Amino acid sequence: MTQNEVPLRIVLADDEPLMLAGLAAILNAQPDIEVLGTAPNGQQAVELVARTQPDVVCLDIEMPVMSGIQATREILSAHETQVVMLTTFRREDYLMDSLKAGASGFLLKTATPEQLAESIRTVASGEALLAPEMTRSLIRRSMEEDQSSGPGRPTQASPDQSVGRDSTVEPLSQRERDVLAQAALGLSNSEIGERLFIGAETVKTHMSRVLAKLQLRNRVQAVAYAHRHGIVADSPD
Structure with a gap:
């Protein structure tokens, strides 16, 4: 990043303190990324986004008070930002619900620090991303939904x-x-x-x-x- 370039502004939310601290450290170590703040649940993430107006929000899915999926709906209904879901679970329902809520990315926590940082850059540029492990699930679920929607589709x-x-x-x-x-x-x-x-x-x-x-x-x-x-x-x- 050159002196004239502005770093990507990020908000993180996860209910595991060690995971949250680790994610913040990984991303703050990148010269082109700045973590504006962290939140332990979806509700505080919504409030933090309203105050800071980040470029990208990284949300865990399973959190107390408000889930990452519900937080995504509330954030995107009021703010121009991008959302990446971070989760431990390879669940198709979580994937589909995240995409329907408007998330631009779905990443597993098994990703490397390099993959996480690059994912942030990809989503911030206006592209979408999906953990490679979930691609087949998305394609299969989409095909099933089309086939079950009746004639004319x-x-x-x-x-x-x-x-x-x-x-x-x-x-x-x-x-x-x-x-x-x-x-x-x-x-x-x-x-x-x-x-x-x-x-x-x-x-x-x-x-x-x-x-x-x-x-x-x-x-x-x-x-x-x-x-x-x-x-x-x-x-x-």
Whole structure:
């Protein structure tokens, strides 16, 4: 970080004092991240966010007084910030409830300090992230919800169906479909840009249009959507 760059402002909430102190120490050790404050439960996290207006809020899910999921709903209903859920539990219901509440990231506490810091940067840049261990769960749950929603809903496309022939993404331009297909591989904006020979900011613009046209909340939902409909590019070398 240069002298003119402003560090990312973070709020942390966890009901385990040692975990909270450890997270704060890890993130404060990063030159481009500043922890504004910590909270032992969701209610105090909501109050702390209102006072400090951070760029990113990291919330544990299981906390007394108010859960991280409920705190996410209250925070995002009143503030422009990004939320990352941090949890020990690989539970699909926690994952889906977090995404429905508006969280942009879902990370397990088994992540390394480097992965945690990079996750904060990713979410702060406007992208979404999902612990790799939970990706398959998200795709499976999304497919089950589509199949149980009755006739008239999009069904999963066959694996060999081309992006261009998928009627469920008809509103998308060819370039938007290309970007979505690459995002489904878990690539970052810069990596997608390198593969498609366009700039990272252009990729970000295309992804924003994809979310708007498909009425999706964030990039994680877009990835699940892409897998449901067979919109996946060849894996990078």
